[in-house]
Amino acid sequence: MDKVPISLRNPRLLGVTLADYANVQAGIAEGLDLSALLQNEGVDVRAWDAASALWADRIAEDDEGSLEYAYDAFFEAALDRLWRAIPPLDIDLRAWLDFVRLWSAREDPLGCLAGLGMRPADIIRLNKHWARRLRADLALAREAEAILLREPGPMPSISPSPTLLRPLAPAERPPVDEDLPLPVAEDDEDEDDAQTSTRRPRLFVDPPGWERPEREPEREPEQMDAALSLDQYASLCAELAVFPASHEAIFQRHGLDPGVNRDAIGAAWSERLQRDRAQYERWQELYRTYHDYWTKRGAPAQ
Structure with missing residues (x-):
């Protein structure tokens, strides 16, 4: 059945827009290197696996069909650009x-x-x-x-x-029209409690800039995430995503010298954001603001 023409949507999930997702998928279909595609689209490699899985689910579950329609249009345009x-x-x-x-x-x-x-x-x-x-x-x-x-x-x-x-x-990129909320995972509970259930956020990826530590943190999470405020942590993550080659200078500018257990601080914040959806949503908002700022600035702070 022919699709009915509708306005193209371009929402964002985990920092990856629908157009970004379609562009990368078009390159994958062409057999191109994934890391090169992500770099070309400006997509954080650390967020791609989770974001691409989320996008596949969202498009498949979109009963309205507007996401699939927009994805197909972006995908076809991306293939044409690979002439x-x-x-x-x-x-x-x-x-x-x-x-x-x-x-x-x-x-x-x-x-x-x-x-x-x-x-x-x-x-x-x-x-x-x-x-x-x-x-x-x-x-x-x-x-x-x-x-x-x-x-x-x-x-x-x-x-x-x-x-x-x-x-x-920038002028060729479709504007982002909304940030889609992340899916949530429901706690196991009896059917009688279904109407009053509480939901906990599922953090699909650690915030950009961090990898989970292989060892246990040397201090309690409450102490570790206190090393940075939420605002500072969001800025740090954004700077690391935009300027990965300057990671050491960025860490030190935020007071995280080589002797500091950076992995533990990142793991503590990841755990904290998984527990507190409101804080995670605030972190997302701050992260996007700082990411836009550092991208426009074009160079890390000295």
């Missing part, structure tokens, strides 16, 4: 039409593509490319008709160029 030169198929009409007829007649078209160093999305993009040119040029369309009346020649010698990633300019 690469594949001479002579992108410049020689006869080579393209001969190729299409020879390739489509193969017993294993996908295997044939792989052997030529091509991908299914290349065919889609080339089809669009030539369709646009034929619509715009009547003489070229007549030439195509004449070519198709003749038997195809030998399979063209194809030289696909590598795919080059290009980050979108």
